[in-house]
Amino acid sequence: MSPATVICIGMAGSGKTTFMQRLNSHLHAKKEPPYVINLDPAVLKVPYGANIDIRDSIKYKKVMEEYNLGPNGAIVTSLNLFATKIDQVILLVEKRSESFLNVIVDTPGQIECFIWSASGAIITEAFASTFPTIIAYIVDTPRSSSPTTFISNMLYACSILYKTKLPMIIVFNKTDVQSADFAKEWMSDFEVFQEALRHDAEVNDDGTSSGYMNSLVNSMSLMLEEFYSQLDVVGVSAYTGDGFDEFLDAVDHKVDEYNEFYKAERERIIKDKEEEEKARKEKSILKLMKDLDIKGKPVRDEVDVLSDTESVEAGENDGEVARDEDEGPLRVYTFPEDRAGEVTAKTDADLQARYQQAFESTAKTASSLTAESIARYINQ
C-alpha cells in the first residue's frame, strides 16, 4: 500500500515545525514511525530526525552569498536547486515505502516561496503523482480569533487548495491557548460568523470605519461556504498532543477522498495534457513540412526531384523541374559515355562563368575595402 504523504503548510509562526515534531513522536508512540522530510532550507534547528533534509544538500547561506540574494530569493533558489533532484527523492521514498504508512513534509514559513514558486509546484506534483498526498494547513488559532484575521487566513487556505488541487485538512493549532470551537462554528454556521463580525465592529469601532470592510468580509464568508464544505477541520495542540488522533482520522478520510476523486481527476488531467502535447507536436511537424515545402508528400520522392539542381535557379518553380519548351523529345537515348561528356562540358562552361563572376565581384569588394581602410588610416 502506498504511504500517505502529508505536506504541512502554514504561515510563519503558526507552529508547523512543532506540529511536525509532535506528529512524528505521536506516530512513533503508535509504532508507526513516519518518513520525515524537511524542505525548509532556512531553519536553524530541526527538532525531529529527518530522513531527508534539504539542508544536507543545499546550504542556504551560500546560496544567498553566491547568487547575491535576499532571504526569500534564497529560499526560492534553494527549492529550485532541490527540485532538480526530486525524482531521486521520490525514488528513495518509494524504495523504503514498505516500511512506513506516512510521509510527513515540513515546508518554509514563507508560504508563497513554496506554493507560488515553480519548484514548489514541481515538488508537490512529484509526490501527488506517486503517493496519495494531502495538505495540512496549520493555523495559529489564538491569532485568528478576530473575524477579519480569520477570513484572511481562510482565503489564503482557499487559494492553496485551488493552486495545489489536493485534499486539505485545516489544522487549528495551539488549542492549549484557545479552543478551536469558535472557528468550527464560524465555518459551519454563517449566521454565527455574521454575529461575531457585528460584535467585532461594535467593539473595535473607533469612528473611522466606513462599514465597507464589514460588508466585504460578509460577502467573502458567503463565498467561502463552498470551500468549507470540501475541508476536514481539526483542533490540535502541538504542545500537549491533544487532537492528534482526530488528525490521523482526518488523514485517513482524505486519503480515501484522494483515491476516489482526486486520483481519477489527476489521471484525466495528465491524459488531457499528453493528448494536447501530441497534437501540438503533430501540428509543429506539419508546419515544419510546410515551411520546407514538403507538402506532406513522401520525402524520398521530393529528394529525387530536388536533386536536379543544375536545371533550376534557386526560388524558381517552387523546387520543381520545369522543362524548356524547345527541349525536344521527352526522352532521348544516348550512350552513357556521351551523356557524361555532355554534362561535363555544360557543367564546366557554366562553372567557369560563375567562378569568373564571383572572382570579379570579390576583387571589387576587396579593392574598395582596401581603399576604404587606407583612407581611414590616413585620416587617423
Ligand SMILES: Nc1nc2c(ncn2[C@@H]2O[C@H](COP(=O)(O)OP(=O)(O)OP(=O)(O)O)[C@@H](O)[C@H]2O)c(=O)[nH]1
Ligand atoms: N502554546 C502553543 N505554542 C505553540 C504550539 N505550537 C507551536 N507553538 C509555538 O509557536 C511558535 C512558532 O512555532 P514553530 O513550530 O517554530 O512555527 P513554524 O510555523 O514552524 O515557524 P516558521 O518555521 O518560522 O514558519 C514557537 O514559539 C512555538 O513554541 C502549541 O501547540 N501551543
